[in-house]
Amino acid sequence: MGNVREAVDSGTWSLPQWADQPPDPDLTGASFLLISYGDSEAEAVVQQWEAGLRRTDLDPPVLRFHASAFDRDQLADKLAEARCGVRLMIAGGQYDVLQAMATARALGLETGEITRYATAYEDLPLFCPHCQTTSRAYAEVFDWTDCTGCHRVLTIKPHYSSQRGSFLGVDTR
Amino acid sequence: MTKFSERAQGFPWPFAEGETDFRYSVNVEPARVRRTTATGGWGEHLVDLGGSDYTQLMQQRREVIAAHPERRRVLPGMEMACWDLLLYYLRDMAAAYPESMHLGEEGKNFHWRNDLLGTDQAFTFGQEESLPTDPLTFLASEIPDDLVLLTERDGELFFDAGLVTFAASWSVSFNVGMSMTEIHGPVPRMTAEGMTRRAEIFMRQLQPGQAYRRLNWSTSKHRGERLDTSLETYREWESEIPQLVEEEDWGSLQLRNELQHFVRLPMTGTVAFAIRTYILPLAEIREIPEWRDQLASILRELPEDLATYKGFGDFREEIVDYLAQPADSMG
Amino acid sequence: MTDQRRLRVTEVRSLCPEIRQITLEPLEGTALMGFQPGSHLILHAGEHRNAYSLTGDGIMPSRYTVSVLKRNDDGGSAWLHQHLAPGSEITAEGPVSMFAPVHNQQHALLVAGGIGITPVLSHASALAALQKSAEVIYAYKPHRAAHVDQLREICHSAGFRLTEVTSAGNCRKALRDRMSDQPVGSHAYVCGPMSMLESFLEIGAAAGWPEYRLHLERFEAPELDPGEEFALRVSGSPEDLRVPVGVSILETLESAGYSVPNMCRQGVCGQCQISVRSAGSLEHRDYVLTEEEKAAGGSLMVCVSRGTDVEVAL
Numbered sequence: 132m133g134n135v136r137e138a139v140d141s142g143t144w145s146l147p148q149w150a151d152q153p154p155d156p157d158l159t160g161a162s163f164l165l166i167s168y169g170d171s172e173a174e175a176v177v178q179q180w181e182a183g184l185r186r187t188d189l190d191p192p193v194l195r196f197h198a199s200a201f202d203r204d205q206l207a208d209k210l211a212e213a214r215c216g217v218r219l220m221i222a223g224g225q226y227d228v229l230q231a232m233a234t235a236r237a238l239g240l241e242t243g244e245i246t247r248y249a250t251a252y253e254d255l256p257l258f259c260p261h262c263q264t265t266s267r268a269y270a271e272v273f274d275w276t277d278c279t280g281c282h283r284v285l286t287i288k289p290h291y292s293s294q295r296g297s298f299l300g301v302d303t304r
Numbered sequence: 305m306t307k308f309s310e311r312a313q314g315f316p317w318p319f320a321e322g323e324t325d326f327r328y329s330v331n332v333e334p335a336r337v338r339r340t341t342a343t344g345g346w347g348e349h350l351v352d353l354g355g356s357d358y359t360q361l362m363q364q365r366r367e368v369i370a371a372h373p374e375r376r377r378v379l380p381g382m383e384m385a386c387w388d389l390l391l392y393y394l395r396d397m398a399a400a401y402p403e404s405m406h407l408g409e410e411g412k413n414f415h416w417r418n419d420l421l422g423t424d425q426a427f428t429f430g431q432e433e434s435l436p437t438d439p440l441t442f443l444a445s446e447i448p449d450d451l452v453l454l455t456e457r458d459g460e461l462f463f464d465a466g467l468v469t470f471a472a473s474w475s476v477s478f479n480v481g482m483s484m485t486e487i488h489g490p491v492p493r494m495t496a497e498g499m500t501r502r503a504e505i506f507m508r509q510l511q512p513g514q515a516y517r518r519l520n521w522s523t524s525k526h527r528g529e530r531l532d533t534s535l536e537t538y539r540e541w542e543s544e545i546p547q548l549v550e551e552e553d554w555g556s557l558q559l560r561n562e563l564q565h566f567v568r569l570p571m572t573g574t575v576a577f578a579i580r581t582y583i584l585p586l587a588e589i590r591e592i593p594e595w596r597d598q599l600a601s602i603l604r605e606l607p608e609d610l611a612t613y614k615g616f617g618d619f620r621e622e623i624v625d626y627l628a629q630p631a632d633s634m635g
Numbered sequence: 636m637t638d639q640r641r642l643r644v645t646e647v648r649s650l651c652p653e654i655r656q657i658t659l660e661p662l663e664g665t666a667l668m669g670f671q672p673g674s675h676l677i678l679h680a681g682e683h684r685n686a687y688s689l690t691g692d693g694i695m696p697s698r699y700t701v702s703v704l705k706r707n708d709d710g711g712s713a714w715l716h717q718h719l720a721p722g723s724e725i726t727a728e729g730p731v732s733m734f735a736p737v738h739n740q741q742h743a744l745l746v747a748g749g750i751g752i753t754p755v756l757s758h759a760s761a762l763a764a765l766q767k768s769a770e771v772i773y774a775y776k777p778h779r780a781a782h783v784d785q786l787r788e789i790c791h792s793a794g795f796r797l798t799e800v801t802s803a804g805n806c807r808k809a810l811r812d813r814m815s816d817q818p819v820g821s822h823a824y825v826c827g828p829m830s831m832l833e834s835f836l837e838i839g840a841a842a843g844w845p846e847y848r849l850h851l852e853r854f855e856a857p858e859l860d861p862g863e864e865f866a867l868r869v870s871g872s873p874e875d876l877r878v879p880v881g882v883s884i885l886e887t888l889e890s891a892g893y894s895v896p897n898m899c900r901q902g903v904c905g906q907c908q909i910s911v912r913s914a915g916s917l918e919h920r921d922y923v924l925t926e927e928e929k930a931a932g933g934s935l936m937v938c939v940s941r942g943t944d945v946e947v948a949l
């Protein structure tokens with residue numbers, strides 16, 4: 132991987148890109164699935180999205196739900212009921228949003244059909260290649276943190292996979 | 305009689321004659337063309353069995369596969385691509401090495417024999433039950449190359465399946481599913497200078513059945529013969545180079561060279577990316593005047609970010625000096 | 636240009652008036668290359684070189700089959716109808732893949748109109764062989780339902796569904812109905828007359844399908860506007876050429892003695908792609924290059940595209 136600091140200095144990394152403000156809904160969609168995870172701030176973002184959609188002439192079918200945290204089966208059920216042409220919009224903490232994105236992609240949506248907004252960055256999904264666990268890490272890129280699977284101490288690399296919805300951790304103590 | 309070791313003779317020297325500085329480029333050329341070098345030559349076949357080390361390499365490969373099931377990753381929808389790959393390579397090997405590799409074909413029924421490894425296996429195309437393992441593992445147990453399959457979606461290429469045992473400090477279990485841009489994120493300059501894009505355009509334009517290749521070099525992340533320097537087992541090998549540096553044992557540092565092949569598979573349109581890894585210690589390179597001088601000049605000139613990425617940024621001068629000393633003065 | 640080979644005709648069968656199925660096998664001692672569903676062969680039909688979709692699933696084929704609609708009395712399709720019989724040999728290029736399935740699709744919606752059934756049948760057969768799911772809409776004129784029995788049989792497989800329609804109105808209705816009821820992660824593929832492709836795009840967009848989920852195979856392209864006259868240069872040649880109104884760059888180059896690979900001359904087959912050195916402006920009118928490639932301006936399909944002050948490299 133080379134030295135991480137050097138890599139960052141020469142601008143070579145892959146990180147998820149986030150918008151500063153909640154992005155507008157993609158009105159080419161025929162129906163919308165809106166999800167908020169965690170706190171009331173995320174719920175407020177999603178309510179704002181819904182209000183925006185209701186105001187358009189299209190008035191498309193909108194399904195909205197809130198959950199305290201990302202749950203794979205719950206999202207899979209909602210997507211199984213949805214039809215091709217749906218747009219998924221997710222707001223919440225970084226970990227929940229990135230994991231939900233990865234799940235939606237595995238179930239067939241492409242990035243172009245997903246709108247996402249992070250209301251907080253205090254956690255992130257961290258993949259451990261040594262034991263294959265993805266942890267919810269309360270840490271940032273370049274920090275050290277424990278893997279919840281094998282308890283090795285991992286450095287969080289500035290390397291992100293949208294397939295996994297997670298960052299890479301390496302045991303480089 | 306020749307003075308070069310078997311592995312030096314077959315080593316695909318990664319620099320063109322007269323090249324004295326190195327930068328990344330989309331350095332691709334048609335496959336199956338023999339190149340001669342200062343020591344011998346390489347490149348006549350798609351699969352290089354090497355020499356007497358073939359069985360030892362395959363033994364190493366099979367041990368890693370058995371101990372690390374996570375090195376094989378196949379995303380849903382890629383099953384047929386794995387068969388496409390298996391068939392392409394078995395047919396190629398039977399044609400390239402008729403004295404030791406044989407493929408009998410009758411409709412969808414095949415019979416593969418590899419006399420060097422003692423494999424003797426009948427199977428039916430597309431039926432996993434007819435093989436002792438899945439088709440990707442079967443092929444990876446017969447050839448020394450690491451295997452990656454890419455598919456195209458909306459103009460981008462994604463790494464959707466692979467079996468990789470000899471990665472140079474990266475992780476197949478993390479990288480699977482990623483786009484070319486995400487994968488090459490850690491490589492300095494590559495995406496910023498437009499190379500990732502050009503590499504992708506090159507692969508998208510490959511026609512069914514066409515095979516191309518490129519070479520990639522770095523210094524090795526380990527000291528001995530073992531090739532498994534995957535991130536998965538980082539702790540097992542990460543101390544080897546720091547230790548070598550402490551001992552100033554520069555002759556044991558190895559030039560690590562990857563001969564990479566690109567093939568567009570006919571039935572699925574998948575791009576196969578096969579990586580054959582070669583290592584050669586500096587001690588041997590120093591015996592070969594053309595290689596020694598060229599490598600020293602390239603190592604000396606390489607910009608800092610590339611030297612760091614390739615792994616010798618912290619001891620560049622030492623290895624350049626080492627290469628400059630006449631070999632015989634060392635006894 | 637793709638490799639050429641000789642193939643032997645082993646069967647010619649009439650599927651319905653004007654449509655014949657031609658079975659091709661390799662000459663002794665050679666194997667046929669497998670292909671991706673939706674691929675076509677280029678057949679040398681007398682003086683014509685025409686594309687015909689392979690109807691099989693492409694998995695380890697022992698023979699190739701194509702179905703040819705006879706369109707007129709003196710073209711390539713008429714030649715194939717008149718000259719081919721069991722035992723004849725023919726020159727073929729390919730297979731060429733330009734209408735491939737997307738690997739990670741969760742489900743496929745396949746839409747065929749008339750002779751457009753040929754690549755759709757290939758997709759459906761391959762999906763059935765892999766035990767994947769698909770839904771098919773087949774629109775045909777009652778007396779011209781080529782391959783309908785074969786399609787019905789495939790659609791008996793688990794996870795398949797078939798809708799047959801015999802009028803343009805019912806076809807639009809079926810598209811509206813079915814395009815709004817496919818699972819998340821589906822991709823849709825269409826091959827048929829121009830009006831059907833237009834309905835497919837319009838109804839798909841209204842049902843929220845992003846462009847990258849809609850895949851079109853064009854057998855022919857619409858009539859093009861004749862355009863304006865402009866200047867053309869070939870790199871390395873001092874001569875300045877003019878491309879007149881209603882004449883293509885390809886024809887201009889051919890008259891000037893250059894030979895350029897080509898086939899469809901309608902912007903659908905991708906054979907006449909040429910590098911552009913520089914241009915005042917480019918007007919891409921083909922269906923081959925992606926929007927991104929068109930914007931980059933590095934190459935041009937010279938059978939249909941135009942521009943101003945264009946310099947090409949041959």
Ligand SMILES: Cc1cc2nc3c(=O)[nH]c(=O)nc-3n(C[C@H](O)[C@H](O)[C@H](O)COP(=O)(O)OP(=O)(O)OC[C@H]3O[C@@H](n4cnc5c(N)ncnc54)[C@H](O)[C@@H]3O)c2cc1C
Pocket residue numbers: 675683684685686687688689701702703704705706707709710711712713750753754853854855898899900901903904
């Ligand atoms: C990808 C693809 C798949 C197809 N699959 C099928 C299929 O499965 N079944 C089927 O029936 N048809 C298929 N077609 C259509 C087929 O290729 C022919 O276009 C069709 O048979 C028309 O033949 P014709 O005899 O009327 O035309 P022809 O007179 O043979 O003309 C054929 C093409 O040659 C071009 N041409 C005209 N003048 C010249 C010239 N001076 N020099 C060179 N070329 C010229 C024309 O633009 C025309 O497109 C397919 C087409 C494409 C592009």
Ligand code: HEM
Pocket residue numbers: 132133328329330331332452454463473474479487488490491494499503504506518520521522577613614
């Ligand atoms: C023409 C095509 C390609 C080109 C030109 C190219 C180029 C490069 C270069 C220059 C590097 C840095 C290597 C070094 O300095 O040691 C690199 C690294 C790498 N490449 Fe490629 N590459 C290509 C295709 C691929 C493909 C198809 C894959 C498939 C998965 C791939 C996977 C990787 C990986 C995993 C790394 C290591 C990245 C890391 O450090 O995490 N490359 N590539």
Ligand code: FES
Pocket residue numbers: 896897898899900901902903904905906907908921923936937938939
């Ligand atoms: S000749 Fe077919 S695209 Fe131009």
